[in-house]
Amino acid sequence: MGEATEHVSVLVREVCRALTPVFSRTGAGVLVDATVGLGGHVLALLESIAQAACAPPRLVVGFDRDPDALAIARSRLGAVLGARALVLIDGPFSGLAAQLDEVLAAHAGDGAEVVAVLADLGVSSLQLDRGARGFSWRVDAPLDMRMDPRRGRSAADVLGDIDGGALTRILRELGEEPEAPRIAAAIVRARPRTTFALAEVVAAAMSAPARRKLGARVHPATRTFQALRIHVNDELGELDALLAAAPDRLARGGRLGIISFHSLEDRRVKQRFATLSSPPPMPAHVPLREHERPRPAFAIPPEFRGGVTAADDELAHNPRARSARLRVLERV
Ligand SMILES: C[S@@+](CC[C@H](N)C(=O)[O-])C[C@H]1O[C@@H](n2cnc3c(N)ncnc32)[C@H](O)[C@@H]1O
Structure with a gap:
């Protein structure tokens, strides 16, 4: 098996269901993949967007802090998108808040809007299976574990x-x-x-x-x-930084999808999405009628309430999908 196919992306159908409609509604927006990995989700999304007869993203911005993964993403995605529609950032996604504006100004052109942000947290099979990286007890190696x-x-x-x-x-x-x-x-x-x-x-x-x-x-x-x-890898600190920065970067109608693999991550995503999609608290002494109450700027699309997990056919061929849960937030 070639190295580019070592990682089987999880919840691909569900990610496409969540993020493809955003492109049909808003035209050639920007897609940000905070954990581009081997580019599996981006490739599937590009195909799904094309099948839905939508305009492809005007720019794909991918973050990863693993140089091995980025090299693979560059060759796989570059072949489909061409160098001009792809910016890969070698670093942690906590840099999104600081780096995204600059990248959009330099590469996306006037009026570019981020319509989709995806994060597929944790490690890739590439990292787990390459014994030398020290992530797994299955292969003897120096105990490294750094992404x-x-x-x-x-x-x-x-x-x-x-x-x-x-x-x-x-x-x-x-x-x-x-x-x-x-x-x-x-x-x-x-x-x-x-x-x-x-x-x-x-x-x-x-x-x-x-x-x-x-x-x-x-x-x-x-x-x-x-x-x-x-x-x-300060994974929870990274996730908190993403949850703080990503929602505000979305254009109206844009969606943020986060796939988590354990309850520590999922709890954070769930709480942040719940806070953002709830009406802002009002002082009890301000009497407002229902239609006067401020509306939350975000919503959880009804079909993604509670998050979605892998269907049986995926579970049968991808054991990593067992603990995966996708949650989706939309800017309204
Ligand atoms: C599960 S894999 C993503 C696979 C990708 N979605 C695909 O379909 O090929 C997670 C990737 O995110 C990267 N990653 C994890 N945490 C990160 C962080 N805080 N900043 C940047 N990259 C991160 C890892 O190095 C890894 O390559």
């Missing part, structure tokens, strides 16, 4: 000097690991520097009842690896 291997501290460096209390908090808050204190104590004693060493330390530290509860199919180190990865 951008050029910046920040690797997981091994973090574990090299962290104290037990701080590590317990990370495992509890980011991994929802019930056995956080004993696992953290074992890790701090061993200070592992490879994926196999960490997996072994965690498996040995976990109590027998906790292991039984996980069942045979889940590796005891699953939650520890998740927690460390989220910490090393």
